[in-house]
Amino acid sequence: MLSEPTPDIDLDRFANSVAIDIVWTENIPCGIVLEDATGCFTPATPNVIYAKPIENDNARRFVVLHEIGHALAYRAGTSATAEQSEIDADRFAESFGATRY
Numbered sequence: 301m302l303s304e305p306t307p308d309i310d311l312d313r314f315a316n317s318v319a320i321d322i323v324w325t326e327n328i329p330c331g332i333v334l335e336d337a338t339g340c341f342t343p344a345t346p347n348v349i350y351a352k353p354i355e356n357d358n359a360r361r362f363v364v365l366h367e368i369g370h371a372l373a374y375r376a377g378t379s380a381t382a383e384q385s386e387i388d389a390d391r392f393a394e395s396f397g398a399t400r401y
């Protein structure tokens with residue numbers, strides 16, 4: 301069973317519970333990303349997400365949960381358009397109480 305993250309979630313611990321490693325980095329490495337990208341997921345490293353160590357707690361939680369949403373969707377083999385997969389990842393993050401910043 302997944303342990304549900306709370307507002308005080310230890311993000312690394314939650315990621316660990318779904319077998320995903322968070323790489324905290326200022327250099328978001330997933331190919332072509334927007335200049336101001338704060339996180340990313342790439343199928344090239346399906347059990348890893350990349351996130352900037354943003355200071356703001358809500359923003360950091362949102363980014364990490366959003367990227368974990370992508371990783372879990374990929375793992376589940378869902379096929380969605382790029383646009384829909386962003387919406388789904390946002391909803392995943394929001395389902396844990398994180399809000400888009």
Ligand SMILES: [Zn+2]
Pocket residue numbers: 366370385386389
């Ligand atoms: Zn995304």
